Amino acid sequence: MFKAIVSASTLRNALDSVSVLVDECKIRLNEDEFGVRAVDPANVGMVDLTLEAAAFESYEADGGVIGVNLNRLEDIAGMAGSGDLIHLELDEETRKLHIQVEGLSYTLALIDPDSIRQEPDIPQLDLPASVVIEGAQLNRGIKAADMVSDHIALRVDEAEEAFYIEAQGDTDDVDLKLEREDMIDITVGAADSLFSLDYLKDMNKAIPKDAEVTIDLGEEFPVKLHYEFAEGLGHVTYMLAPRIQSD
């Protein structure tokens, strides 16, 4: 059983965070939250999303799992104005999701959850450094890096207590330095890792510019990006595996 009403902007934020990595996903319809965990086919980027029941105008669910085509669902959600409410109701018999937006009714065929990639285990990582910055600052660093390279280095300078976003291209280099006072918070530790800009750009697309983004980092280790939306009731954690210099 699943029946919910949610604002279009909240649903869109939630779906966007997942659709930047995968086209199809399983949605867990737990009693107290709506959750998705997915990893891209290359096993490089992972997303863990939870949207608490309180983020919905109304929410009733009993722990089922549905498989959805995210592009379809996003297209439908895109038909709503940002203030509009979206009604979702699962028809258990036909395994279809009925969606209503401002007089528009849509019946979405669901995908067999067993045909979707297994939900990944979240790697347990001990990441020594952490910074908290605004989505807009991360966006600026990523945009600049994208002008010169396909890779981006995220680094914490322990002595300077600074966070660096750096990129080296064939001819040009870019770096963005954020000092302690530029950031919301910093926990210094040894951290310097290189990432594919393709993945980070996609993740960045979903991160609201005004969100506080917590970035946990290590030395040639995956990065963990965490942010909240829907007034703290929606939680997204991304994990991205690093590129490593072979030696």
Place this chain on the structure above:
Amino acid sequence: MGNSDLRSLASISEIPFSELEGSVVAVDAHNWLYRYLTTTVKWTNDEIYTTESGDEVANLIGVVQGLPKFFEHDMVPIFVFDGGVTELKDDEVERRREQRRDAEKQLEEAKERGDSVAAARLEARTQRLTDVIQTTTRELFDILDVPYVEAPAEGEAQAAYMNRIGDVDYVGSEDYDTLLFGAPRTLRQITSKGNPELMDLDKTLTKHDITYEQLVDVGILCGTDFNDGVRGIGPKTAIKLITAHGDLFSVLEARGKHVPHADRIRELFFNPPVTDNYEIETAITPDVAAARTYVTEQWEIDASEVARGFERIESSIVQTGLDNWG
């Protein structure tokens, strides 16, 4: 080597390296190495790749020159070595040995005449994979953490199988026979400058509106590694005949022709000996220092010949997967 007649039938298009990033490629090792061997042998003084005891290890230069291309484009190679010679191919192998002996004789003659162009061309043809080359290539792959698989028989058949069951994204080979072995997607010219070519099995079949089995029959009519083609039947005619008559045997009957062992040749394409005994490791962590020592000290190759290649391997950066962590 396969039959290049197939080229005129195959659906082939250029594909930029950027679209290949992150893909896994089963590379026909013999075929790949051969390309680098011929160029190395053609352009490099043989003293550079010959040890004091007389072993020729031009392959080591080839491996160091060839691997960076995969790493730099974020592709994971898994090399497939040929196993035993397929029974049927014995005659073909024997014939090729003859050809090579002839080439060796001609090479001596060309050298005597002072015809360096002919000599270089012939030299390339006489290049073969000696036991030392077989062993040292594998040893260098081990040090560089590059995966490889030993095919029970034909390397192309094994690579095609791995592609068919979805373990790899592409087969890397210059050989058109990969189509007949049922490889869905073959990358050609991964050793050349510029973009590779993508040879697509499904598109090839759609283009001619035939089945995979019929394509194999077309191949047999035109000639494969295992048989000579039927005289007077080229690729276009073969397609027409197969479309009109349905299959190889009906065509042969209609034409009053015979292909020796046709049944067994078909079987070799449909059900070649293959193995599942391999592992695909996407995070390659080469020990460049050890590889350098192996190539330049143990096998006495001039360090300057491989410096650039090793530098490129060193500076190439590998994408890890989340399953490598925690």
